[in-house]
Amino acid sequence: xxxxxxxxxxxxxxxxxxxxxxxxxxxPVLGTYGTWSSYFAGYTDAETxxxxxxxxxxxxxVADELPVDMIHMIYNRPxxxxxxxxxxAFHYLSxxxxxxxxxxxxxxxKDDEYPEFTKDPFRFLVEKVLPRKYAELAKDSPMRDLAFxxxxxxxxxxxxxxxxxxxxxxxxxxxxxxxxxxxxxxxxWIADFFRGIKGVFGDIRRRPAEFAEAIQAFTPLxxxxxxxxxHMGPPKPNPKVLLFPLHLPTMLKVADFxxxxxxxxxxxxxxxxxxxxxxxxxxxxxxxxxxxxxxxxPAKKTGGWFEHGDPKxxxxxxxxxxxxxxxFPATLLQYGTKEECIAKAKELLDNLAPGGGYIFGTDxxxxxxxxxxxxxxxxxxxxxxxxxxxx
Amino acid sequence: MVDLKVLTQAMSxxxxxxxxxxxxxxxxxxxxxxxxxxxxxxxxxxxxxxxxRYDSGEYFIGDLVFAGEVLQxxxxxxxxxxxxxxxxxxxxxxxxxxxxxxHDIGKNIFRSMVEAANFEVxxxxxxxxxxxxxxxxxxxNPDIVGLSGVLTLALDxxxxxxxxxxxxxxxxxxKVIIGGVPVNENVCKSIGADAFSTNAAEGVKICQGWVG
Numbered sequence: 001x002x003x004x005x006x007x008x009x010x011x012x013x014x015x016x017x018x019x020x021x022x023x024x025x026x027x028p029v030l031g032t033y034g035t036w037s038s039y040f041a042g043y044t045d046a047e048t049x050x051x052x053x054x055x056x057x058x059x060x061x062v063a064d065e066l067p068v069d070m071i072h073m074i075y076n077r078p079x080x081x082x083x084x085x086x087x088x089a090f091h092y093l094s095x096x097x098x099x100x101x102x103x104x105x106x107x108x109x110k111d112d113e114y115p116e117f118t119k120d121p122f123r124f125l126v127e128k129v130l131p132r133k134y135a136e137l138a139k140d141s142p143m144r145d146l147a148f149x150x151x152x153x154x155x156x157x158x159x160x161x162x163x164x165x166x167x168x169x170x171x172x173x174x175x176x177x178x179x180x181x182x183x184x185x186x187x188x189w190i191a192d193f194f195r196g197i198k199g200v201f202g203d204i205r206r207r208p209a210e211f212a213e214a215i216q217a218f219t220p221l222x223x224x225x226x227x228x229x230x231h232m233g234p235p236k237p238n239p240k241v242l243l244f245p246l247h248l249p250t251m252l253k254v255a256d257f258x259x260x261x262x263x264x265x266x267x268x269x270x271x272x273x274x275x276x277x278x279x280x281x282x283x284x285x286x287x288x289x290x291x292x293x294x295x296x297x298p299a300k301k302t303g304g305w306f307e308h309g310d311p312k313x314x315x316x317x318x319x320x321x322x323x324x325x326x327x328f329p330a331t332l333l334q335y336g337t338k339e340e341c342i343a344k345a346k347e348l349l350d351n352l353a354p355g356g357g358y359i360f361g362t363d364x365x366x367x368x369x370x371x372x373x374x375x376x377x378x379x380x381x382x383x384x385x386x387x388x389x390x391x
Numbered sequence: 392m393v394d395l396k397v398l399t400q401a402m403s404x405x406x407x408x409x410x411x412x413x414x415x416x417x418x419x420x421x422x423x424x425x426x427x428x429x430x431x432x433x434x435x436x437x438x439x440x441x442x443x444r445y446d447s448g449e450y451f452i453g454d455l456v457f458a459g460e461v462l463q464x465x466x467x468x469x470x471x472x473x474x475x476x477x478x479x480x481x482x483x484x485x486x487x488x489x490x491x492x493x494h495d496i497g498k499n500i501f502r503s504m505v506e507a508a509n510f511e512v513x514x515x516x517x518x519x520x521x522x523x524x525x526x527x528x529x530x531x532n533p534d535i536v537g538l539s540g541v542l543t544l545a546l547d548x549x550x551x552x553x554x555x556x557x558x559x560x561x562x563x564x565x566k567v568i569i570g571g572v573p574v575n576e577n578v579c580k581s582i583g584a585d586a587f588s589t590n591a592a593e594g595v596k597i598c599q600g601w602v603g
Contacts, residue, residue, distance in 0.1 A: 098544065102493045102517075197496055201456040205405065251452035289448075330543060335577050368544030 007174030011069045015178070015359065016238050019278055019323045021300045023356035027349060027388030029381050030178060030325060030359050031068035032305075034075045035098050036366035037061070040374060045098040049079040052158060056165035063173035066374070067381040072361075073179040073243065074165055078158040084151040086135030098367050107196040108132040111203060114210035117194075118217040125221075129194060163233065180240040181229025183279070186218035186264055188247040200248070204256060212260055219264045223271050230277055241278040243305075244268075250285030262293060273301035280305055280325065284364075291317040307363045311351035315358075324352055325359040328380070333362070333372035338379040345380050349388055360384045392426065393417060395433040402437020402465075403444065405458055410434070414468050427472035434465050438507030442592035455591060456496060459503030481509040482534040482602035485527050485565075487519035489548035494541035497571055501537065501591040508595050510602075521548070521555045528561050534602050537594075538584070540571045546578055553583045566601045570594055 017024040033040070038048045041058035048055040055076035062071060077099060082090060089105040108129060109117065117124045131138035136147030169175040184192070190211075191200040203211045230240045249261050272279045280303035287294070288309055295317065305325040306314060314324055327348055332341050345360070352358035360381075366372045393413040401409035417426050441458045444450040450458075466473075486502055488495045495517045502512050513531055515523060528536060536556065538549045549569050556562045567584040570591070579587035585601075588594035 098542070100493045100542075198456055198460065201453045202460060204453065205407070205457055248453070251456075253449065253451045253454065256453065329575075331546070331573055331575060331578055334543065334546070335581050364543075367542060368547070370547055371543045 004171065004174040008170050008176060011174065012176050012238055015070050015176070018356055018359055019300075019303055021320070021323060021357045023390050026390060027353050027384055028069040028359045029067065029384050030361040031062055031066060031071045032326070032361045032365050033062055033066075033071075033372070033377075034365035034367050036368065036371045037075065039369035045076075046079075048076045049099060052076060052078065052161040052165070056161070056168065059165060059169060060172065063169055063175040066377055067385060068175075070176050070178050071169065072365075073177055074162050075365075078154060080154040081151050081158060084147055084154050085137060086147065087133065088135065089133065106191070106193055107199055109190075109194040111195070111199065111207065114203075114207060114214050118210070118214045121214075121218045121221050133193075159232065166233075178241055179243040179280070180233055180236075181226065182243045182245070183222060183226040183229075183268070184244070185246060185248075185261065185268070186215045186222050187261055188245075189218065189222065190214065191248055197248075201251075204260065208259075215260055215264055219267060222264075223268060226268070226272065226277075226279075227275070230275075239276050239278050241280060241303075242272065244279050244281040246281050246284055249290065250287060254289060257290065257293075266296065269297050269302055273298035278303060283307060288313065294318060295321050297321055303359070305361065311348055315352050315354075319355070319357060323357045323359060326361045326363050327352070328360065328362050330362045330364050330366055330371055333366070333376045333380070334370055336376065338376055341376045341380045342383045345383055346387060349384065353388055353390075356390070360388065393430065395429055398430060398433040399437040399440065402434045402458075402461070403440035405441070405454065405461055407461055407464075410461065410465060411468075414465060418468065418472060423472045427469045431466070431469060431473065434462060435507040435509065438462055438504060442504055442595065445590075445592050452496075452500070455500045455504070459500055462503050462507060480511040482598065483511045483513070483531060484535045484537050484598065485513045485515065485524065485531065485533045486537040487515040487524055487539065488517040489524075489538050489540045489545050489552060490518055490520050491548050492540040492542050492545040493517050494571075495539070497541065497591065498537075498539035501539065501570060501594055504591050504595050505537075505598060508599060510598065521552045524552050525555050525559050525561065528556065528565060529559070533565060535598055536565050536567045537598075538567065538569045541573070543573045545571060546573055546582065549584070550582045557583075566598075568594060568597060 014024040014028045018028055035045045037058040038045050041061045043054050043058060048058060055074060059071060059074065090099045137144050166177050169177065191197045195203060226242055229242065249257055252261060269279055278301065282305045284307050286308040287306070294304070299321050303323040303325055304318065306327050309327065311327060318324060328345060332344055393416055398410065398413055414430065417423050417430055438458060441450060441455065445455060484505060486498060488498050502514055506512050513527060513533065515527060524536065538552055540549065553562070553567055556565065568586045568588065569579060569582060569584045570588050572589065574587040574589060576587070586597045588597060
């Protein structure tokens with residue numbers, strides 16, 4: 001086996017051992033640099049969205065110049081797909097800005113449409129949501145069909161390009177990618193894309209039963225969408241991994257979390273664990289009031305990327321349940337000195353590394369050009385790779 | 392006369408039915424300006440209770456978002472009646488989600504709570520250019536400038552805004568508070584703001600401290 005392939009395998013072993021809550025040779029370092037990578041390579045976010053090859057080049061530069069064991073994912077969006085379908089939901093505010101999504105453009109389902117949604121979520125998505133969201137799909141045939149075919153073709157090409165980037169990263173730099181796809185909770189789907197966040201908080205109060213039924217009805221479809229992504233790429237020797245960004249839970253009170261969020265969440269997590277797929281939720285916000293809930297998840301079968309929380313408490317509560325990722329404050333990479341960054345990394349490792357089960361990473365993806373100073377990232381990651389060796 | 396205590400409680404419980412019924416009753420009367428003022432006051436007190444329930448961990452962001460919406464609809468309904476009277480305002484705040492960011496949920500929560508605390512709020516909306524904030528500050532001479540954003544790139548815009556206020560010679564006449572997910576003490580210092588908060592109720596208290 002070539003040196004690069006050895007390196008690739010060594011990194012994969014380190015990561016997956018840690019995910020299984022075994023102690024690897026050292027704490028793995030995950031690169032969570034997102035669209036920051038574009039700027040690091042001299043591109044804008046828009047450039048890499050319109051030209052996937054540039055996204056690949058940016059990731060090659062990250063793999064070449066930053067000390068990491070794994071890059072979390074191919075971060076760009078396929079601009080051509082959105083264009084073919086006539087989406088107006090994504091906004092560039094300036095050339096140097098990142099693409100954003102506004103709550104206003106999410107409000108595309110009316111509040112009295114829940115019963116129709118619940119009756120057949122797939123049909124509702126195809127017949128009601130998509131034409132409202134994508135202007136080209138609202139046109140009559142054959143314009144609509146052509147737009148759909150063009151979008152599907154662009155999406156297929158994008159998949160091919162992503163696969164090629166993943167292959168190049170492995171072959172040239174021995175660099176694995178962690179995530180094979182992304183899933184969303186039905187409630188986050190409804191809030192982010194169908195009703196808007198403000199709309200959903202009103203619906204919880206004004207039509208609680210219909211809202212709960214819609215979430216329940218949507219859950220099997222969300223699972224199918226996830227399994228579709230698992231099977232989209234070629235098989236791998238290690239389990240496939242899905243990112244599961246969780247948006248609303250920390251905005252909910254516990255009673256609402258228990259009623260609307262947790263049952264579907266647990267069902268989704270158990271389903272994928274049973275199918276040997278590692279789901280790694282991004283636990284956005286402060287999850288401390290839900291740690292007891294998280295202890296109920298299938299042990300050693302999931303990971304948890306955390307934004308907030310006391311590392312001691314997280315280790316104490318979750319060490320037997322899941323591998324912990326993240327917690328390093330991204331703003332420190334931007335505003336802190338090297339010494340401050342290293343002190344924080346040391347604190348995290350002292351609390352989270354013992355016995356295994358911790359993957360070093362930032363508390364959120366780096367997005368904007370100024371989100372992290374490269375010299376800080378390099379200093380911190382080098383420190384983790386030395387200090388995190390298990391003796 | 393509607394029972395103001397019941398109204399305060401209904402606002403605190405976010406019980407729209409009770410609120411709407413009472414407001415319809417007020418609006419059905421002639422010469423209702425004075426009573427409408429009382430209703431607004433009662434709802435503002437209810438919002439203070441909402442803030443307290445948030446502080447105590449009973450309510451969360453979702454409840455605050457909904458509370459803002461409920462208060463807004465109360466004010467909209469009462470507007471015709473209120474125009475006859477006038478209400479004394481606490482301080483004046485120019486508020487914006489800064490350039491480069493479209494996220495306004497946190498800003499809107501803060502706006503509804505600070506309005507309920509009797510501040511006059513000039514909300515410039517989302518993705519607001521630095522120059523627009525500076526011009527507005529010149530025009531309305533506020534006590535406070537509130538800058539909000541969720542993305543880390545908002546921090547740069549906040550810094551540019553504070554710098555521009557400095558350059559325009561306006562920085563000493565206003566307090567600047569920043570809010571949103573990425574703000575913290577380090578960030579606040581680096582940006583040159585007077586205060587930061589990730590909690591709207593706490594932000595309101597800081598503002599009250601400045602004008603009180």
